[in-house]
Amino acid sequence: MKQLILIYLFLVCGFFSFGQTSFVNLENYRTEWLILRENDRSLVGIRSFTSNAVKYYLTVDPTTLQTRVVGGRSVSMVYKDAGEVNKNLMGSVYESCFSFVRKTENNLQDAGLNFSFPKEAGINLTIDLCPSHKPLDRVIFEDLLLAFKGVDATLPLAVSISGKWMLNHRADLDWLKSLAGKGVKITWVNHTYDHVFNNQPLSSNFLLSKNTDLRFEVLENEKLMLKNGLVPSVFFRCPGLVSDRRIIESLISYGLLAVGSDAWLAKGQQAKNGSIVLIHGNGNEELGVHDFIKLLQAESQAIKAKHWTLYSLSEGLDEEPH
Numbered sequence: 001m002k003q004l005i006l007i008y009l010f011l012v013c014g015f016f017s018f019g020q021t022s023f024v025n026l027e028n029y030r031t032e033w034l035i036l037r038e039n040d041r042s043l044v045g046i047r048s049f050t051s052n053a054v055k056y057y058l059t060v061d062p063t064t065l066q067t068r069v070v071g072g073r074s075v076s077m078v079y080k081d082a083g084e085v086n087k088n089l090m091g092s093v094y095e096s097c098f099s100f101v102r103k104t105e106n107n108l109q110d111a112g113l114n115f116s117f118p119k120e121a122g123i124n125l126t127i128d129l130c131p132s133h134k135p136l137d138r139v140i141f142e143d144l145l146l147a148f149k150g151v152d153a154t155l156p157l158a159v160s161i162s163g164k165w166m167l168n169h170r171a172d173l174d175w176l177k178s179l180a181g182k183g184v185k186i187t188w189v190n191h192t193y194d195h196v197f198n199n200q201p202l203s204s205n206f207l208l209s210k211n212t213d214l215r216f217e218v219l220e221n222e223k224l225m226l227k228n229g230l231v232p233s234v235f236f237r238c239p240g241l242v243s244d245r246r247i248i249e250s251l252i253s254y255g256l257l258a259v260g261s262d263a264w265l266a267k268g269q270q271a272k273n274g275s276i277v278l279i280h281g282n283g284n285e286e287l288g289v290h291d292f293i294k295l296l297q298a299e300s301q302a303i304k305a306k307h308w309t310l311y312s313l314s315e316g317l318d319e320e321p322h
Contacts (some may be wrong), residue, residue, distance in 0.1 A: 011192070021069070022229040022246040027055045029223050031254055035079040035088050038070060042078065043096065044085070046234075047222065058222075059257065060234050067233050069226070093318045094234075097257050100317075102262070105248035108202055110241045112248070112258025117316035118126035121302065122309040123271050125157040126261065127281040128237060130195050131164035134283025136172035140292065143150040145182060147296045147303055156312035158259075160237035162223075163193035163221045165282060166228060166298040173228060187313055188230045190261065192217040194237045206242040214250055235259045235313055241278075259313065265291040272315070273297035 027050050034045035034167070036059060049057035055072035079085050097113070104111040117124070127140060148155055159176065166173055176186065194217060196209045207214060222232045236256040243258065251258055263271040263279035266288030271277050279288040294310040302308035 001238075002101065002110050023049070023056070023226045024068075025051050026223055026226055027051065029219060029221065031219070033080075033082050033085050033099055033255065034077065035068075035085050036075040037078050038075045039079075042088070042193055043070070043075065044089070044255065045075075047228075049223075058232065060094060062089055062092040065094060065097070065234050065257075065317065067231055069231060080194070095315055098252050101248060101252065101258055105243075105245045107260075108244065110260040111238070111259045112242050113235075113313075113317070114260030114262055114276065116262055116272055116312075120309075121273050121307055122311055123274070124276045124311045124313055124315075126160060126189070126237065126259065126276060126278050126313070127157065128160040128191060128278065129165040129169075129282050130162055130191065130239065130284070131168070132282035133168070136169060136175070137281045137283055137289050138172075138175065140279070140281050140289060141176075141179060141184065143293055144310075145179075145184070147300060150203070151306060152309060154181070154183050154185050156310055158187040158189050158233075158235065158313050159281075160189040160191035160259075161221075161225065161230070162191040162195040162239075163224045164195060165191075166224055177229065184206070185312070187233045187235065188225060189235045189237050189313075190218060190225070190232055191237045191254070192219050192239055193221040193224065197239065202240070202242050206240040207238055207247055208242060208244060214247060218251070218254055233313075247317065264288075265295075271295055274311070276313075304311075 009235050029049040030047065032045045032048050036043045036057060038047045043059040044062055045057040049056055057072065057075065058067060058071050059070055060067050079088055101112050102116060144155060196206060196212050198205055198209055225232050236251050236258050236259055238258055241260055248258055261276045263269045263275040264278040266285050279285060279292050297309045
């Protein structure tokens with residue numbers, strides 16, 4: 001009897017918690033815009049899909065911006081009319097972020113969340129993994145763990161991951177996932193499936209390249225992330241930080257927030273308190289990795305004194321940027 005109870009509890013926990021589940025048999029992937037009720041809190045449903053004949057939703061907490069996959073049986077539908085959903089979200093952190101993003105939507109480069117936040121000493125670290133034949137720069141993560149050893153039990157950072165990188169770096173991806181056991185809390189950011197690049201000017205490059213299918217680039221990458229046990233966040237990193245108003249508005253219609261950077265280290269931009277720092281960890285940006293390690297070394301004493309830290313991208317977004 002005791003064994004049956006333990007098996008039941010295991011199955012229940014597995015049913016309601018899908019943070020590390022790989023939805024290999026994912027089907028019927030759809031965009032949604034719903035208000036769902038889970039116990040006493042509201043969630044925004046932005047995607048739905050089935051796996052092994054069970055329905056799931058990819059949800060966003062409108063206050064914390066955290067995303068989770070929840071089973072269809074664990075939530076109830078509150079609103080599915082877009083107008084009612086938008087009305088329900090008025091005044092939420094999630095809704096205010098769309099306003100932040102729209103302020104820069106006409107930028108050719110670096111649209112989206114690109115300001116320094118929060119005000120305390122430290123940075124928001126984003127590591128981009130564009131398609132590459134080179135191995136992951138594991139030294140970034142190893143040096144981070146060493147720098148914060150005995151200081152912080154949890155290290156938040158964001159990894160912007162492309163589909164073509166995932167397909168060609170299985171071992172590196174498994175290694176990244178294993179870092180959760182060492183306290184590294186990764187926010188997985190969609191960086192498109194193909195990460196289109198050509199030798200044209202920015203206005204005809206990356207997502208602005210001719211015949212680029214944005215819907216495919218967004219949703220196919222999310223599906224691949226879920227199949228590999230990654231929960232897509234509400235954040236999106238445009239390749240090359242290049243976009244236009246149409247792309248930003250399309251991303252918003254998918255419930256996504258574009259993330260820029262005010263400190264792309266390899267371009268000589270300096271990190272300030274609260275900066276969204278950008279480095280590439282795909283083996284193609286030696287200068288950026290070198291500069292980041294120098295930054296860690298320069299802040300080593302402040303780190304040990306707990307006067308300099310890493311922030312999650314979702315922190316500080318409840319305040320209007322300067």
